[in-house]
Amino acid sequence: MTKVATRDAYGQALAQLGAENKDIVVLDADLAKSTKTIDFAKVFPERFFDMGIAEQNLMGTAAGLAAVGKIPFASTFAMFAVGRAFEQVRNSIAYPKLNVKIAATHAGVTVGEDGGSHQTVEDIALMRAVPNMTVIVPSDGPETAAAVRWAATHQGPVYLRLGRLAVPVLHGDDYQFVPGKAETLRSGSDVTIIATGLMVSVALEAAEALAAKGIQATVLNMPTIKPIDRDAIVAAVAATGCVVTAEEHSVIGGLGSAVAEVMVEAAPAPMVRVGLQDCFGESGKPAELLAKFGLTAERIAAAAQQVIARKG
């Protein structure tokens, strides 16, 4: 299976979009080669601004560019975009609803060897809590390209969570990203697995393994964490009666929390959240870290069997 990092898809999509829309400008904070905004910078140097290692000013400058009609994509590692510059994102971008796209790469533990200081596991929680912010976590390259394209046409702040690691390509190049909508990748009546980001392909693996045991799972890809697709969650609970969520993020505040909020209010049912259990990441190879933190098909399958057992 072909693998592509979502950051690579981002760089390529940006370079393409830049040719189509002259209002697109790109800002980075000394990480253009890593975030892949270099792909845009090479073709449109006059519309690329390296702001140096100064993330607060990166976000504020992006806000100013948006205020005069530009469509800024501001990139750095997710840790710094959301962590270092949280208040700038909140007060200079989201509060005035300025048209800034925060495309943050190197999210989650699959950053790998750089370790816990660079592996944000709380960025979805932070961005989801901010009014006016749309939060998107693409599962693969084509979904990233489509989401970037959509973000450029959407008026308002968007947080795009991207990864360093090459991940399986699940979608075709003609894939249409529908904001705020879950995508049904597989249908089954025993359990629903809702996943986001790189955990979507892992969830599909888990569904295969469950099928081999005679358990039929529905698998939903949830690329938009906010606004979350309430209808899809309620329908899935009605069809299967139990839910497992899977994300490369803390179970506090991320996809699992977003789904739980909907279920508590609209469709109570047994549920297990697979993700980081209130802990930081650490150094290691991405695959080893995914295994260590239980971000695996085996863990999802086990969780599925647990929730099925709890059904009334």
Next chain:
Amino acid sequence: MVDEKMQECLARQAKQIRRHVIAMTQAAGSGHPGGSLSAAEIVSALFFAEMRIDPQNPAWPERDRFILSKGHAAPVLYAALAERGFFDVAELVNLRKTGHFLQGHPDMKKVPGVDMSTGSLGQGVSAAVGMALGLRLDGKDARVFALLGDGELQEGQVWEAAMAAGHYGLDNLTIFIDDNGLQIDGPVEQVMNCRPIEDKFRAFGWNVLTIDGHSLPAIMDALATAKATKGRPTCIVAQTVKGKGVSFMENQVGWHGNAPNAEQAATAMTELG
């Protein structure tokens, strides 16, 4: 040099702005009179002489931009905007009231003429950098002005922005530092000294001028120099008196964020004339 008639007009506006600041904060029962009063001449010169703006068309793309980076001085900005015709002067007394549009800190979504939402110190100046970059990219000759506090300079983000403006040679950007010497906890030099201000901006590649921030001819001259300066941004360090124009407020830390009561406001109005 500005002619005498213009100077008189700007001085009259500065006085009117000060009167509004007192009336608004008194009506609101809260707000920031000290740092509003120190900036009355600067704001008057910008809104009634220097800036290319159109109150009938606040979103005019070719307009000059003003960012009140020291957003707590919202009363001085609202007073100028109302006097300039962006909205009804009668709205000023609704400052900070539920359901009214004049928010405690400038809100670009709610107040016509406000170009950037501010209030969290250090952030407005970065937005000014972004606007200056974007306007230049579009080949527009519109200019960007920002007003910062001297205490605000303690925010690291200000220096990130100063570095970026110098690096990109943003000659369409002019900032004022309202150098009134006071912040909340006391004199800036005692709380966290940031002097010399001039050398720091110069070191980042700025054109720097120091003036008497209550002298309208000095402000207008400095603005003319800023406009004529090419290849680098200009920083005007305006030496001012916090609470200027109201004797019991002048140089008093306590009037940073306290509103006058009716009696104090009446005294202030008499003094302002």
